[in-house]
Amino acid sequence: MLKQTTIDNVITAALSTGGDFAEIFVEDKISSRLEMQTSQIERAITGRDYGVGIRIFSGLRNVYTYTTDAEEGNLIEVAKRAAAALKGDDTHVQPLTREEAQIVNEITRMPSDVAYDEKVRILKEADHIARAYSDKITQVRVNYIEDEQRVMIANSEGKFVEDLRVHTRFSIMPTAKEGNQIQTGHYGPGASAGFEFLENLNIKHYATEASRIAVTMLKAEECPSGKFPVIIDNEFGGVIFHEACGHGLEATAVAKGNSVFANRIGEKVASDLVTYIDDGTLANEWGSLNMDDEGEATRRNVLIENGILKGYLVDKFNARRMNTALTGSSRRQSYRYNPTSRMTNTFIANGTSTPASIIQDTEYGIYAKYMGGGSVNPATGDYNFAVMEGYIVENGEIKQPIKGATLIGNGAETLYKVDRVGNNLAHGAGMCGSVSGSIPVNVGQPMIRVSEMTVGGTKEEV
Structure with a gap:
């Protein structure tokens, strides 16, 4: 060239x-x-x-x-x-x-x-x-x-x-x-x-x-507001942790101390059930790369393992700031952008629960089958996300569909409240925007249950 x-x-x-x-x-x-x-x-x-x-x-x-x-x-x-x-x-x-x-x-x-x-x-x-x-x-x-x-x-x-x-x-x-x-x-x-x-x-x-x-x-009814157990299905459900947790594990934020996860390697930051991985080597996945935008081979980076913080996503410049090794995570939208640490395919690893058992063990709550858009404050991890398709769960069964549901919380706190992790991991394709532009990424997870989340809705609080 x-x-x-x-x-x-x-x-x-x-x-x-x-x-x-x-x-x-x-x-x-x-x-x-x-x-x-x-x-x-x-x-x-x-x-x-x-x-x-x-x-x-x-x-x-x-x-x-x-x-x-x-x-x-x-x-x-x-x-x-x-x-x-x-x-x-x-x-x-x-x-x-x-x-x-x-x-x-x-x-x-x-x-x-x-x-x-x-x-x-x-x-x-x-x-x-x-x-x-x-x-x-x-x-x-x-x-x-x-x-x-x-x-x-x-x-x-x-x-x-x-x-x-x-x-x-x-x-x-x-x-x-x-x-x-x-x-x-x-x-x-x-x-x-x-x-x-x-x-x-x-x-x-x-x-x-x-x-x-x-x-x-x-046919959906108005969503009730309040604090409930929330079941989030696989694939696009992973967008919450991508936004509210994943960005906080990028050296872009960590190196400046603008992350709740800064200087916490080896500490417990999540439920024992949560293992969070970024893997740019998954064959032909939307967020995969042969090499990152600094020419480094992409790799599998375990960020959180059984609730313990293991590492960050690190690019060349921030490796200098942090005195740590590269992770093959430097990305940019195009030549117009200075590259920095970004996610590739980020997901919660499979657990041992079946989706059926998670639903059956929920007395009352919200089931978010597909997530929509949302926003997050990367410095604090505070987020709110719309539910594109949701349902009431009652006595272990999926009941009527609901509309207007918004999940509100804090990423670091939500990580601790994951009390069930399914065995049906799936990935969803999306675009992620940050300081180095908009890039293809996968979000993913199996079905999970969060023991309590604030749910915003238009129906009277219950």
């Missing part, structure tokens, strides 16, 4: 004022989007983005800049301007040594090689299935996303590695209407894979399930 002589010259320029580390990140990304509404493709977009990011360290100072002009003279000038912000001792530059990235995500069929009509056919199939579920389905939106990203990373320590990242995602959102009631359902599976992901996807399952959610919620 850049000649080695160009890389050498740019790194030398970046260290010309005495910085002790320099890095070049080159990205060439082609993205395509298809959106279907009213059973027709209403938007089809393809774009290409190319650019180079240059990062320089001097001790605990960090400068980052980027450009879309990859001509050698311009890159050298950009590197020198960035270097002018730093002063330090002379640095020895290591010769570049080409590395081969580990292969976590095998790609069988590049999306760009697939005919447009083949993609449209699958979207039309999903649209037809979703509409056929019920005459209450009045609208269906189907989206298809594909990204092909080629990156090259080189630094003054001699690292020189290239990678290909391919992401494919399908999402469907049906709308159901009955009288004055309108409800939507949603499902959006994705993978770090080529078009083979969509070819092998059970379109009928996802389209039917999305419509079922919308139609079911038409």
